[in-house]
Amino acid sequence: MHGKHLISVALLWAGLTAVGELLVFADLFPTVGSHEAEDFDSIFRFLLILGIPVFTFVIAVVTYAALTWRIRGEAPDGDGPPIRGHGWIPRIWLAITAGLAIFVMIHPGLTGLAKLQSSATAYGWGKEEADLEINVTAFMWQWTFDYPDGTQVSVSKGGEVVIPVDKYVKFNVNSIDVVHSLWIPAFRMKIDAVPGRTTFMTVHPTRLGDYREDQSYRVQCAELCGLDHGKMWLPVRVVTESEFEAWLASLKPQGN
Amino acid sequence: MYAVKSVAGAMGLGLIGFYLGLGIVAVLRWLFGYPDPWGGEINIIGGWVLGVFLWLMGIGMWGMWGREWFGLKTYQRNLPGWQRYFTFNTDHKVIGIQYLVTFMVVFFLAGALAMLMRAELAQSGNQFLSNSQYNGTMGLHGILMVAVAVAAVIGGIGNYAVPLMIGAQDMAFPRLNALTFWLVPPVAxxxxxxxxxxxxxxxxxxxxxxxxxxxxxxxxxxxSIITFGLTSILGALNFIVTIIYMRAPGLTWGRLPIFVWSMFATSWIALLYTQGFAAALLLILLDRLGFSFFEASTGGDPLLYQHVFWFYSHPAVYIMVLPGFGLALEIIAHFSRKPLFAYKYAVAAFLGILGLSGVVWAHHMFTSGMPNYLHGPFLVATELISIPTGLIFLSALGTIWLGRLWLKPPMLFALAVIFNFACGGVTGIFLADVPTDIHLQDTYFVVAHFHYTIVGGEIFALFAAIYYYFPKMTGRMYSERLAKLHFWWMFIGFNATFFLMHLPGIKGMNRRIADFQSELDPLNLTISLAAFLLGASFLVFIWNMVYSWVRGPVAEANPWQVRTLEWQTTSPPPHENFPAPPVVRGGPYDYGVPGSIHATFPSAPSAGFAGAPAGGGQ
Structure with missing residues (x-):
């Protein structure tokens, strides 16, 4: 008595999954501005590909059951078969769900984490020697970016953060008052700015970009920090190395 | 009107206590030579402690407890009609309804705040609210809804249904139970x-x-939150003792309705972890008075707070959602007219989540700057939780398979819980994975995810339970057509709002901001419109409930033809719940099993009891 229903649900599941998987092709992400963003997008897509069938399986069973086995009269005309779910069905279910969970845990979970923490474009430990180290100080409600030769690029409206393309750029992040969070959506990277400790993250921008054309190029505070938290952001511009040197040089007379 | 006098008097006493507390602290500060004896926050703390104490004494603690301390006889007034809801009443059914109505009011207040936020977020820039007003609105919406999510199902449905379901006359500690409710008004x-x-x-x-x-x-x-934590802990203790010791004869652990199991697991989580939040906030209060637990410049550490806080606040999401699962499974079994599928696995799922709930908290802190070696273990533990959660789905889907689905309003909401949580569960994987969480942390993706789990999982279950128990609680029936209208309206509004809300999160919109990047304008306008649609659906609910409570047709004792004990007594049940103590003979879900009986009332007078026939269901 299961056969017909199993086939129908399987077809419904396949159909819903086929439609659902189209989401993978949708324009979901901001601009891919760095190696880290490529990793994020591919892992996100992978999880989406795996997650959609799980979701549509539940939807298929619930929808099919509600349409097929609903009581049409005013009151139940009898009870359903007393299936208790002993035996092999729950065990197989447990094995499949546990297998899926452990699979996702290992890949992309732990493998992604390992890449994040060990490779040159790292989160946390970072590359031993980055090409450029920028000291970031967060405060209510702006940022100060200090470049290696002491240039203070700050803060108020009108300023912008400029970084060179194809370099390992490491941000050493501090806060002088409350917890903030340094986030650049185009790079998919984020690290909290915590008073009393220095946190860091490294990014490797792969393409030129400018906030004026693309709003995902910005430094945004992502941890609630009080009154003007929503306004605590700065434009970011990724430029070629020569442009970067020129920009840094142009700041020096005024900067110092 | 005794109830009015009693509440007004207690409020007066509370106010006197508050000012007395302020004054005592001021006198002490003056004695110790502080320059500004009235101005400190410590005055508010003194006022709060004394104010809450005198409020409780006024509302009934004096009559029920205080007199004992001086060798006097305690007394309790059992008032008729609506007045009992405004007095210190120890009947679990009264307390359940008190909780439920109170937190529904809070729910609608906090929901109105959400409407305000969505109005502001319909467009980039600030239109209606300044940044400071937005922050205040957002913070209040958040904490009020957290309170609703923690207390509405446990305090409301749990208090009402658990003693009835296990065949008890009341909770194990009725006075304590009343105390936990009357701590809520000061919190609000x-x-x-x-x-x-x-x-x-x-x-x-x-x-x-x-x-x-x-x-x-x-x-x-x-x-407020420390006081609310006290409510939560005392309530949890009461449920644990009640479920262990007050079960009717024959109601073995293997025959316990699944909702009672979920309340049992939830109560352990609440008892074990709630003090984390209270402790964290107590340390904040001390810091504000000059200590330095969290201030880095004087030797503290801000991350310490996040660990202590999430040590409670992640288990708290299971406090919110487990009773929701329990209710959904309970209702799905009864309205599918089938035994609950894989009952033992569902119980194991609740206990498994209880076990894992305490070791996953730092997945809220992947970007916090905590040591990197913590990422791996918390990723692993968090993803393990999906295994017991999967068993809940097994139980639900197995139960509806080949069932006789009676799509009454409670069943529609219960099925929606399964639907919504499937989405909330899948998006959870993205947030448990460190590489994806780093981008998604603190964005609208997170907002969408936890609304899917908590609103989609728990609040839908709460509405399922309200539509399920309304006839039992009030003795009247609601309009089924309006209830179904409410369901479809809310279901569509909810999914439109929160499914779309994932998208700005991925695109780069962070949470807790009044203003956002202009490229997200069209998306946010759509979300706001969907949110207003969702908000409007509750007007149907409010009208249906208020009108039906006053004017609805009289309900039967067992309108859903359900087997569990709470339906084998009158609607509403008498003060002592059952005409005679029930004796349980079999499982609660044995639909379709010939000759099966859940419970009998051996010493019941054969005439004069208007409940359904013993055994029910069949």
């Missing part, structure tokens, strides 16, 4: 007073150092 007053002291600026999470620097509304916030 404290939280709703925060806008007058500048508004909550730090969201519901209250991360220091911001919560140490911010305005004095923080003190009211902390005191």
């Amino acid at each position: 007053v404290g939280l709703l007073a925060t806008p007058f002291l500048g508004g909550i600026e730090h969201g519901w999470t209250a991360y220091p150092p911001l919560s140490v620097f911010t305005n004095s509304s923080q003190v009211l916030f902390s005191l």
Whole structure:
């Protein structure tokens, strides 16, 4: 008595999954501005590909059951078969769900984490020697970016953060008052700015970009920090190395 | 009107206590030579402690407890009609309804705040609210909804249904039960007073150092939540003792309705972890008075707070959602007219989540700057939780398979729980994975995810339970057509709002901001319109409930033809719940099993009891 229903649900599941998987092709992400963003997008897509069938399986069973086995009269005309779910069905279910969970845990979970923490474009430990180290100080409600030769690029409206393309750029992040969070959506990277400790993250921008054309190029505070938290952001511009040197040089007379 | 006098008197006493507390602290400060004896936040703390105490004494603690301390006889007034809901009543059914109505009111208040936020977020830039007003609105919406999610199902449905389901006359500690409810009004007053002291600026999470620097509304916030934690802990203790010791003869652990199991697991989580939040906020209060637990410049550590806070606040999401699962499974079994599929696995799922709930908290902190070696273990533990959660789905889907689905309003909402949580569960994987979480942390993706799990999982179950128990609680029936209209309206509004909300999160919109990047304007306008649609659906619910409670047709004792004990007595049940103590003979879900009986009432007078025939269902 299961056969017909199993086939129908399987077809419904396949159909819903086929439609659902189209989401993978949708324009979901901001601009891919760095190696880290490529990793994020591919892992996100992978999880989406795996997650959609799980979701549509539940939807298929619930929808099919509600349409097929609903009581049409005013009151139940009898009870359903007393299936208790002993035996092999729950065990197989447990094995499949546990297998899926452990699979996702290992890949992309732990493998992604390992890449994040060990490779040159790292989160946390970072590359031993980055090409450029920028000291970031967060405060209510702006940022100060200090470049290696002491240039203070700050803060108020009108300023912008400029970084060179194809370099390992490491941000050493501090806060002088409350917890903030340094986030650049185009790079998919984020690290909290915590008073009393220095946190860091490294990014490797792969393409030129400018906030004026693309709003995902910005430094945004992502941890609630009080009154003007929503306004605590700065434009970011990724430029070629020569442009970067020129920009840094142009700041020096005024900067110092 | 005794009830009016009693509440007004207790409020007066509370107010006197508050000012007395302020004054005592002021005198002490004056004695110790402080320059400004009235001005400290410690005065508010003194006022709160004495105010809450005298309020409780006034509302009934004096009559029920205080007199004992002086060798006097205690007394309790059992008032008729609506007045009993406004007095210190120890009947679990009264307390359940008190909780439920109170928190529905809070739910709608906090929902109105959400409408305000969505109005502001319909367009980039600030239109209706200043940044400070937005922060206050957002913080208040958050903490009020957290309170609703923690207490509406446990305090409302749990209190009402658990003693009935296990065939008990009341909870194990009825006076304590009443006390937990009457602690709630000061909490509500404290939280709703925060806008007058500048508004909550730090969201519901209250991360220091911001919560140490911010305005004095923080003190009211902390005191309210510490008091609310007391409610939660005492309530949990009461449920655990009740479920262990008050079960009817024959109601073995293997025959316990699944909702009772979920309440059992939930109560352990609440008992074990709630003090984490209270302790964290107590330390914040001390920091505000000059200590330095979290202030880095004087030797503290802001991350310490986040660990202590999430040590409670992640288990808290299971406190919210487990009773929701329990209710959904309970209702699905009865309205599919089938035994609950894989009952033992469902029980194991609740206990498994209870076991894992305490070791996953730092997945909220992947970007916090905590040591990197913590990422791996918390990723692993978090993803393990999907295994017991999967068993809940097994049980639900197995139960509806080949069932006779009676799509009454409670069943529609219960099925929606399964639907919504499937989405909330899948998006959870993205947030448990460190590489994806780093981008998604603190964005609208997270907002969408936890609304899917908590609103989609728990609040839908709460509405399922309200539609399920309304005839039992009030003795009247609601309009089924309006209930179904409410269901479809809310279901569509909810999914439209929160499914779309994932998208700005991925695109780069962070949470807790009044203003956002202009490229997201069309998306946010759509979300706001969907949110208003969702908000409007509750007007149907409110009308249906209020009208039906007053004017609805009289309900039968067992309108859903359900087998569990709460339906084998009158609607509403008498004060002592059952005409005679029930004896349980079989499982609660044995639909379709010939000759099966759940319970009998051996010493019941054969005539004169208007309940359904013993055994029910069949």
